Amino acid sequence: MSFPWAKQYTPKHPFMVWMDEKLPLPRLVYSAVGGGYEVPRNINYFWNFGFLAGFCLVIQIVTGVILAMHYGGNTQVAFDSTEHIMRDVNYGWMLRYGHANGASAFFVIVYLHIFRGFYFGSYKAPREMIWLLGVVIFLLMMATAFMGYVLPWGQMSYWGAQVITGLFSAIPMVGEPIREWLLGGFAPDNAALNRFFSLHFLLPFVILGVVILHIWALHIPGSSNPTGVEVKSESDTLPFYPYFIAKDGWTIGLFLIIYSLFVFFMPNALGHPDNYIPANPLQTPAHIVPEWYFWPFYAILRSFTQDWLFIIPAKLMGVLAMFSAILVWFFLPWLDKSPVRSGNYRPLYRKFFWVLVLDVLVLGYCGGMPAEQPYVLVAQIASIYYFLHFLVIVPIVSSIERPEPLPYSITEAVLGSDKAAAPGDKA
Template identity: 65%
Template sequence: MAGVQYRPQSGFMQWMESRLPLVGFVYSAVGKGYPTPRNLTYLWNFGFLAGVCLVVQIATGIVLAMHYVPDATMAFQSVEHIMRNVNYGWLLRYVHANGASMFFIVVYIHIFRGLYYGSYKAPREVLWMLGVVILLLMMATAFMGYVLPWGQMSFWGATVITGLFSAIPVVGEQIQTLLLGGFSVGDPALNRFFSLHYLLPFVILGVVILHVWALHIPGSNNPLGIDVKGPQDQIPFHPYYTVKDGLGIVVFFMFFALFVFFAPNSLGHPDNYIPADPLVTPPHIVPEWYFLPFYAILRSITFDIAIPFTGITLMSAKLLGVLAMFASILILFALPWLDRSPVRSCKFRPVYRIFFWVLMVDCVLLTYVGGMPAEGIWPTLALIGTIYYFFHFLVLLPFILPRIEKPEPLPNSIFEAVMEGKSGPSTPQAAPAE
């Protein structure tokens, strides 16, 4: 169906629309003017919820920045001041701290929904790549924000992560010094991280606008992964999906509130309530939970690559780990071309559907292992999880699945599949009931 054009009724709105068509733009983006597939499920709520999380983080972060002092001798005390003396400062801080975790939960679900339904395939490659850019910016913003409380885990986490850059040949130490503003984590690093942590959310907002723009060109994907065939396959975004998004927001904020009011520190580390001390190293340094799978990949490489019998090391374990960690994210940029199947949705890819859930289990395993000490069986499990992760994207998708998988027949249209799902299949190509 073609989008319904916005037609202002009052003279003032007609005058305004002819000069600044803001209402018309919103109407065409999220109103009756934006046609969407008629079979979207609640999994499509998470893109909108991610936007809500970003707004919450920006709003609370602006207020917190008014009271925070980016100085190594005062940063920890300024956070305590916010918690104890600022009106509702404790609420703002808990919403902001737990909001970061909620943001990553929503985005990770959004990403895995895209993986399951093939939302990265043509013609949505740029849309997917912009989403990966948003993920990278989120990770950079979250890491810098984690340093700001200036507790023990903040300080030593920053020391470990920034130290990884020194593994890069030739320019690694220069990059580390530039990032820290010196040779160790201190005042210059804290000021840099605070400045970038304040700036990057607005950069994310700009990329989100591009992401939404890229979405509106091909339109939304759908659970069947087939293209829209005609107006009967679509319904207006408003009121059908605004109602679903509204319900999603209510449920999400109920879940969010459980952490803010009843378990505000459950997703953090208790050592961060100890002021940073460069002379006391915590027994087990771990990042925030949403970095743990990448941290596990980083630590999984415990061997050097060397020329046999010469003692010449070609690549150290530290550098291999750093490359593997960054590659685990950057590989997502190439995913639209690595997956060579012409079928998008896992609903019609029975073999890939199994491996999708294996990938899910693998990511959960890496998350758990990343929080464990690098001793005993944990490094071995991390290496197994890392090997499968890269095997999934670099071997399974482009080479094995095209040879062994035979996709199931696709429905003729979304409308046909939805109607047959209600009244029972009438043709051999009917899609499973929704």
Template identity: 80%
Template sequence: MSFPWANEYKPANGLTQWLDEKLPLPRFVYNAVGAGYPVPRNLNYMWNFGVLAGFCLVLQIVTGVILAMHYAANAGVAFDSVEHIMRDVNWGWMLRYAHANGASAFFVVVYLHIFRGFFYSSYKAPREMIWLLGVVIFLLMMATAFMGYVLPWGQMSFWGAKVITGLFGAIPVVGEPLQVWLLGGYAPDNAALNRFFSLHFLLPFVIAGVIILHIWALHIPGSSNPTGVEVKTESDTVPFHPYYTAKDGFGLGIFLLIYCAVLFFAPNMLGHPDNYIPANPLSTPAHIVPEWYFWPFYAILRAFTSDFFFIPAKLMGVLAMFSAILVWFFLPWLDTSPVRSGHYRPLFRKFFWLLLIDVAVLGYCGGAPAAEPFVMISQIASMYYFLHFLVILPLVSSIEKPEPLPFSITEAVLGKDESAVLNANPAAA
């Protein structure tokens, strides 16, 4: 968004002036994340998660590139190559643990980022494209994480690959050929491992490209804020640097403390014990589960246990699992309330917390055995999940009576601001 009061970039000396004329990279950075980018003055720490997600991506790319130098994408030696990294490569244990726990940290940050978007309706106009690109990033993350989980070639890696790729076989007509094409054969083996390794290496750079588009789309309307009120005057904004670079730096410090505590004191806390056993196609684990960040969607997949008319239960589960994410694409049009922030929507706020509890229940059931009562709870929670987005959210948007909004961002922060009122509405003078 173009603000008339934004600070203009001024080269400090002859060298920076020459560079600005030939390759205006300093100007680009200044306008993107520097003092030339005004942002709402009332952003809280819930707005730190975008920067943290970017940090996690860089961490994953750096550690992943180094690990790829020592990893062998061959079914006969893949497991041993991971052990070689852990035992023989200098600092290999730290790089491997940093990468494995970095994936979990990435999903924690992104889930918080998504639910912040749900609460503050960050998907509403004029920011629909930012939201849609964000959902694309999440889908790419899921694909990347799944293929990365296969690479250690432990028991859970092998059987996870077999189960998840087997889901495509439920698609009528094209399902089985698609499954064979994905695996490069009829079961996970060398061809599948090579394909997954290649794509796992490539997709993070695709994610980085979509993130650039995501940030570009963000700079057109400008950042949202906790009130949902748009910027009206200069007093509503502050320069991104130094105000929010300092705030993001503090948030990054807290994140690193937690991340390093897990990395150095509990690096295997989130891993499955069976994945420390070499893959064995003749021995099926008693309880096959994906990584924890897939559990809510895995619970939705397993919630369908009976055929629906002529549609097999397996196909219904696959469709529901993908629909659980695809429904997010339609949020800008499902939520028709003119008010964005959940702080001013009392009825919406109650259902938001119910959704949060529902997703937590789905996550718990997704990690539990496929037995009662977890299957029945998954079915109820899955039903509510779709009801929330397709029925409750549009209904609440139409019947809810929002609380009064502040006149401006400045008024929400500092109290009534007479100058802001007069600047925005000269007739009031």
């Protein structure tokens, strides 16, 4: 967001002056992440997750490009080429473990980023487009992660591809032809592996493009903050550089410590041991399960065990519910009509938010368990609450809730004041 008090880029060196006239890239960087970008002074460490997510994306692209140089996208050699990377390529084990655990780290950070948005109302006007682009990024991440999980061509890779692509067959009439078109055959084989490899390589760069749009959209209204009160004066903001760059740098250091612990000391903690067994189409694993970051949505998918009204197949209902669990986020800016953004000033909403967090954790646990009782029943109850939260509870709470008084400005929220604005004042 461009504030009148924001520092303007003024090159001094003759070369930089010439560069600014011909290709103002330094000016763009300065305005985007330098001293020319003003940020609310009260943002806390929950606002660091966006920067961390971008850092994870860079890790995934760099390690992925290097791994692609040694990977064989053919069912005859895919598993062996993965082991070749691990055993024969210099530091190949580190690249492979870094890439695999980097995907988990990426999802952890993005989930925290999303739930921070839920709590602090980051999806509300004037930031709807930022939120919508963020949901698109998440959908692209899920597609990319699924295809990457198939590439090692182990048992869980093959059967995961079999199950997930089989979801398309639930679509009436055209489902099975679509599935065969996507796979290039009747079952996951060489054609499917080639397609997944190509798309897995391409999609991270698509994600990068949407991330640029996401950041661009962010710079129009500016960053949100824990109070939900908009910037009113120069005293409400600080330059992104050096204050928040230093804050993000500290967080990246902490992240790298935790990330290194997984890569070097427990690299397979978040993976599945069956994926170290070569893919065998004739031997079905006892328990087919996707990567952990898909578990909440996998639980919703498996919650439908009977045909609805004896007409709509349970499989189709499960697929629709699984995708709807994410698509409902697109409508959140219009479902939540409260004039107050931050959950800090919404006592009733705050309680239901923590119930939602618990509900998603329960769904994740059930999604990782076998499809048997009592896990199916618990997942069904949790799935019902999940949709009730967004479609019923949030609209009702936003209509009946009495928010607490908001601070008049960001500065007063930080430094303290006797004044208070009416709920929703410029929020």
